[in-house]
Amino acid sequence: MTVLILTCEQDVTADMVVAQLHKRGVPLVRFDPGDLPGEGALSAEYVRGEFRGYLSMGGRVVSMDGLRSVWVRRPSEPAAHAPEPSAWLSAESGQALYGMLECTQVPWMNDPSAAAKARLKPWQLRLAHQSGFPVPATVITTYPRVARQFADQYRHVVVKVVSGKPPSEPPMALPTTLVPPDADFSDVAAAPTLLQRYIAKTADIRLTSVGNESFAARKVAEPGQVDGRYGDTGHTWRPVDVPGRVARAVAQYRKFSGLAYGAFDFAEDSEGTWWFLECNQGGQFGFVELETEQPIADAVAAWLSAPGE
Amino acid sequence: MTVLILTCEQDVTADMVVAQLHKRGVPLVRFDPGDLPGEGALSAEYVRGEFRGYLSMGGRVVSMDGLRSVWVRRPSEPAAHAPEPSAWLSAESGQALYGMLECTQVPWMNDPSAAAKARLKPWQLRLAHQSGFPVPATVITTYPRVARQFADQYRHVVVKVVSGKPPSEPPMALPTTLVPPDADFSDVAAAPTLLQRYIAKTADIRLTSVGNESFAARKVAEPGQVDGRYGDTGHTWRPVDVPGRVARAVAQYRKFSGLAYGAFDFAEDSEGTWWFLECNQGGQFGFVELETEQPIADAVAAWLSAPGE
Numbered sequence: 001m002t003v004l005i006l007t008c009e010q011d012v013t014a015d016m017v018v019a020q021l022h023k024r025g026v027p028l029v030r031f032d033p034g035d036l037p038g039e040g041a042l043s044a045e046y047v048r049g050e051f052r053g054y055l056s057m058g059g060r061v062v063s064m065d066g067l068r069s070v071w072v073r074r075p076s077e078p079a080a081h082a083p084e085p086s087a088w089l090s091a092e093s094g095q096a097l098y099g100m101l102e103c104t105q106v107p108w109m110n111d112p113s114a115a116a117k118a119r120l121k122p123w124q125l126r127l128a129h130q131s132g133f134p135v136p137a138t139v140i141t142t143y144p145r146v147a148r149q150f151a152d153q154y155r156h157v158v159v160k161v162v163s164g165k166p167p168s169e170p171p172m173a174l175p176t177t178l179v180p181p182d183a184d185f186s187d188v189a190a191a192p193t194l195l196q197r198y199i200a201k202t203a204d205i206r207l208t209s210v211g212n213e214s215f216a217a218r219k220v221a222e223p224g225q226v227d228g229r230y231g232d233t234g235h236t237w238r239p240v241d242v243p244g245r246v247a248r249a250v251a252q253y254r255k256f257s258g259l260a261y262g263a264f265d266f267a268e269d270s271e272g273t274w275w276f277l278e279c280n281q282g283g284q285f286g287f288v289e290l291e292t293e294q295p296i297a298d299a300v301a302a303w304l305s306a307p308g309e
Numbered sequence: 310m311t312v313l314i315l316t317c318e319q320d321v322t323a324d325m326v327v328a329q330l331h332k333r334g335v336p337l338v339r340f341d342p343g344d345l346p347g348e349g350a351l352s353a354e355y356v357r358g359e360f361r362g363y364l365s366m367g368g369r370v371v372s373m374d375g376l377r378s379v380w381v382r383r384p385s386e387p388a389a390h391a392p393e394p395s396a397w398l399s400a401e402s403g404q405a406l407y408g409m410l411e412c413t414q415v416p417w418m419n420d421p422s423a424a425a426k427a428r429l430k431p432w433q434l435r436l437a438h439q440s441g442f443p444v445p446a447t448v449i450t451t452y453p454r455v456a457r458q459f460a461d462q463y464r465h466v467v468v469k470v471v472s473g474k475p476p477s478e479p480p481m482a483l484p485t486t487l488v489p490p491d492a493d494f495s496d497v498a499a500a501p502t503l504l505q506r507y508i509a510k511t512a513d514i515r516l517t518s519v520g521n522e523s524f525a526a527r528k529v530a531e532p533g534q535v536d537g538r539y540g541d542t543g544h545t546w547r548p549v550d551v552p553g554r555v556a557r558a559v560a561q562y563r564k565f566s567g568l569a570y571g572a573f574d575f576a577e578d579s580e581g582t583w584w585f586l587e588c589n590q591g592g593q594f595g596f597v598e599l600e601t602e603q604p605i606a607d608a609v610a611a612w613l614s615a616p617g618e
Contacts, residue, residue: 036451037498043450045459046434082499089500091472096449096501099431099471113422122408125355140405141352142345150354162408163400189346190391191398192405 002062003028003304004055004101007073013286013297014073020301029062031055034076036093038083044100053100067106069307071300072115074282107260107307109300110281114258118281121162121194125276131252132245133276136197136267144185147193151179156198158226176226198226199275205266207242208285209250209259210299211307215285216242217292218268237291246274253279260303311371312337312613313364313410316382322595322606323382329610338371340364343385345402347392353409362409376415378616380609381424383591416569416616418609419590423567427590430471430503434585440561441554442585445506445576453494456502460488465507467535485535507535508584514575516551517594518559518568519608520616524594525551526601527577546600555583562588569612 003026007014014030021028031040035057044053044064053064078093079085098112110118117123128135139150140162151157160176178198187193207216218240222233242250250264263283266274285296312335316323323339330337340349344366353362353373362373387402388394407421419427426432437444448459449471460466469485487507496502516525527549531542551559559573572592575583594605 037500041451041498042501043448043452043455044431046438046444046447048446049438049444051435051438079500088472092470092501095429095472096431096451096503099429099433100449102426102429102432103435113426116425117411117422120404120408120411122353122405123411124408126360126412129355129358129360135355135358137357138355139352140409142350142405143352146352161401163397163404189350191346191388192351192401194405 001027001068002066003068004062004070005030005073006033006070006075008032008034008076011074013284014071016286016289016297017071017073017300017304020298021304024301024305026068026301026305029055029057029060031057032076032081033078033094033097034080036078036097038081042096042100044096044103051103053103055097055100064100064104064106067104069304070101070106070108071304072108072110072112072282109260109303109307111258111260115281118257118259118262118279121278124279127253127256128249128276128279131256132249133253134273135276136199138194138196140192140194142189142192144188147185147188147195150195151183151185154197155181156200157195158198160194160196162192162194178226199267199269201225201267201275202270203268205240205264205268205274206237206288207246207250207264207266208283208288208294208296209254209262209264210296211260211303213299214242214247214250215288215292215294215296215299216240216246217288217294237288239292239294243274257281260307261300310336310377311375312377313371313379314339314382315342315379315384317341317343317385320383322593323380325595325598325606326380326382326609326613329607330613333610333614335377335610335614338364338366338369340366341385341390342387342403342406343389345387345406347390351405351409353405353412360412362412364406364409373409373413373415376413378613379410379415379417380613381417381419381421381591418569418612418616420567420569424590427566427568427571427588430587433588436562436565437558437585437588440565441558442562443582444585445508447503447505449501449503451498451501453497456494456497456504459504460492460494463506464490465509466504467507469503469505471501471503487535508576508578510534510576510584511579512577514549514573514577514583515546515597516555516559516573516575517592517597517603517605518563518571518573519605520569520612522608523551523556523559524597524601524603524605524608525549525555526597526603546597548601548603552583558585566590569616570609 040057042055055062077090079089157179158176201221203221204219217237219237220235259281263280265277289296350365364371386399388398466488467485510530512530513528526546528546529544568590572589574586598605
């Protein structure tokens with residue numbers, strides 16, 4: 001039984017998991033949807049109630065009934081590398097590939113339906129509340145008046161992107177930013193705006209959830225630092241124990257969301273409380289493993305080898 | 310409690326349902342995501358474990374905890390009508406709107422996760438088999454050799470689009486077409502191709518499934534006619550009874566797919582068998598109702614008024 005890894009060619013995080021699967025002697029096929037059609041090929045037959053399907057990549061063939069699990073890491077857009085790429089060819093190729101994979105009963109990390117829902121940040125906040133995480137007060141609005149009232153009420157608030165996908169042409173990062181006291185909120189009417197109470201944090205926490213396992217890491221924050229993802233403070237990620245309350249909330253979140261994998265970001269305040277900021281269902285873990293030596297890639301490999309066990 | 314209808318301005322099918330909801334005295338708000346932000350506005354607050362959200366459109370406000378049901382008819386792309394539309398603004402607006410709606414426990418016609426999966430045609434074929442429909446032998450492949458073998462084996466085969474979304478610039482329809490006996494299959498390597506055994510049909514069948522109710526209509530086919538969606542044969546849609554076997558299969562399909570609404574297309578052969586061709590989770594019903602006088606809009610209004618009853 002074979003593990004299918006959907007990812008692009010340059011993916012160091014996938015390389016780490018591939019190495020662990022090799023160690024475990026588990027067969028795998030690495031397939032980039034961008035190479036379909038081309039180096040990648042597929043066939044699905046529906047005849048007299050039977051379904052037979054297979055994928056091939058560079059001569060390696062994997063049958064749909066020989067699949068153990070599917071890991072969606074960082075796949076390219078289907079048909080992205082075709083000689084004449086088009087939106088239409090991507091749609092046809094994506095339908096064929098993901099439609100065929102959905103015909104199996106194979107476990108996914110993460111299931112596409114669960115992943116799509118988990119990407120909705122407003123829904124994440126609700127689910128985080130319901131799972132038992134402390135969540136900073138948040139508003140998402142197109143009303144300048146509502147934004148102004150929220151900022152007045154909480155005094156220190158940050159503004160964040162809602163969708164988490166900043167425009168890429170030209171490439172541009174939109175870090176979470178403190179809202180100045182004299183901010184003009186009239187532009188809120190032009191785009192939904194997410195404001196959140198600012199947590200004065202002592203550390204950033206990254207918790208990587210893999211099946212039943214959790215790996216938490218902590219990085220000390222400089223006083224006044226807002227977005228830990230940008231800028232080098234000289235501090236490094238260190239392993240940290242997961243408080244019982246957080247562990248229970250992670251278990252709830254996993255259950256409600258149906259995610260096999262999630263990368264949680266928290267802000268730790270001066271009282272040691274971990275405030276939920278977001279859960280990225282496709283978040284990186286390579287940088288954490290390199291600094292903390294936590295065996296995350298091995299945990300992913302273990303789950304893919306024996307999903308659900 | 311209010312019904313929320315997500316659709317564009319020009320939508321006669323929605324108008325038919327709106328008229329029925331008015332008759333029933335059920336409050337509704339019609340909201341086009343393309344008008345957000347602008348004429349449409351929203352706000353969602355997450356404070357101390359509570360979630361409060363509301364939408365407004367042309368002065369009409371609907372609270373998230375006052376929602377009875379959501380009907381996704383034919384919504385525009387979020388922010389499509391903004392003064393400066395962009396992919397980024399659409400992503401932000403879509404996240405805010407659909408993320409906020411997912412925070413409610415309200416029943417959808419159709420639930421977005423179920424709808425996304427139901428659009429995958431390869432998965433439809435599998436599910437149709439499993440639900441008990443007869444399905445014509447089908448292959449989806451990028452292998453010219455496999456396509457040729459399939460055509461040789463079944464002799465009369467048709468070629469169809471996989472994703473059902475033909476390119477729109479320039480606007481272009483891709484009807485299902487008979488494959489000529491001397492076809493050259495080498496282009497199959499350039500795009501996943503769907504071939505299906507041709508059913509010599511006596512009639513087209515459209516079955517509209519609304520909650521527990523089914524409305525079937527039949528239109529006589531001209532001998533040799535392949536795609537009933539194009540061209541005028543002079544025949545009209547007439548109501549037809551649903552055979553017991555088909556009714557049971559529809560119920561199974563509904564259960565497995567989680568769809569509250571589906572438009573099934575069948576080809577009826579000379580023995581009276583209804584062959585499953587596809588189930589469109591967002592398919593039109595206005596044209597069927599106009600010709601058959603079947604009360605489909607009223608059934609949709611009834612479901613939206615009392616979902617799940």
